[in-house]
Amino acid sequence: MNFVFISPNYPDNFWMFCRGLKKYGVRVLAIVDTPYNMLQPELKQYCDECYVVQSFNNYDDMVRALGYYTFKYGKIDWIESNNEAWLTLDAKLRDDFNVKTGFNFATIDEYQSKSGMKKYYEEAGVPTARYCLPKTLDDALEFAHKVGYPLVLKPDHGVGASFTYKCLNDEDLTKYFNETTNFVMILEEYINADVFTLDGICNGNGDIVYLSSMEYVGNCMDSVMNQSSIGSYTAIEISDEYRDIAQRTIRAFKLKNRFFHGEFFRLKEDVEGLGKKGTVLGLEVNFRPPGGFAPDLMNYSSDIDVFELWAQVLMTQECPDYKEKKYTCGFAGRRFAVNYKYTAQQLQQMYGASVLYVKILPPALAAGMGDEMIVERFKTEAEMIQFMNDAFALAE
16 A cells, blocks of 8 residues: 655644554655655654655656656555645646545545535535625625625635635725735625534545534634634534534535545524524535644544544544543634733643643744644533633733
8 A cells, every 4th residue: 555645744743644554554655845854753754755855836846756656666545645735736646646545636626615615515405605706896896785794805715814804895895805806706795603613534435433523712814814812622522413514514525535624604693594593504624634733632632643543544444433522622822912811821820730731833823823822621611611711811
């Protein structure tokens, strides 16, 4: 079994996917964009060989790497990065090297379109926000006057909250539309809702064999645009309703043998044309693990290793039952520019061993997740909510 893993060097915990694969007897062939002598020892230990390229964006270099591995080891069975930035690259390489264990380019190109996702949510029976793809400012204004403000303008293909704008009136919409004419933008009605996730792993039949859920405290758009605090925590229990929504969504997108990260709205109030308070709407599906350190939260919530679990599902189609979570695990992302009531050290003293660690985030993550990250876990969600209140409390 020849498994090409792209970019196990970044994020810096992705070498753990390689460790999981090695446990199940896989030949792991890495492609990295970091000099070999700068790679983590653990990555080298769990990869049979590492091919160094100057950039993953140089497709000729990637083709040469795959060609080398094919010549040396035979046909490639898997190509995967589990990284949003390289899903399209993975798919192009699968097409060119006739690898069938993952999405082809045409499929992933459609799936990464926010407007393209809408029909799959419809097939799953999950409502979504009304939208348009305005080609002109007149198109945008016509939609705005039909649906009403506020609206959200964002790239139809995009990751995170970059170039995402909340429009409160015609003046806002005109300004932001004119600033983003180089992008294909999607204009959606603003939803007054809580955001939560349904994340997990599905097997070769498309059955979800591991499911986790996170509740957000704050939201990514405000965190990026306003440099505000943000947090999230894993749910101890996932309702049968949410499990059914997750499975219907995975079936509609025809996902097999992969991690997924689904984001959903839960209405805070009745919305005409969308549903009653508590109704779940589809936001978007990402075809990789939840980002950043979210896999760590999943691990801490059940005392498991989801990196190995992913490999186990792909290689054996088996998975232990982790329906019941032991803990709720979360993170509080705080800003250096905000004067909080308690320092991280004070929170550690207040909550003791429940605070697992404090970490300063690199700029690439800090933009959306905060400068200072505090990771904690508790046996009840009430304790977690109290911690979040204390972590984000402002000094008087």
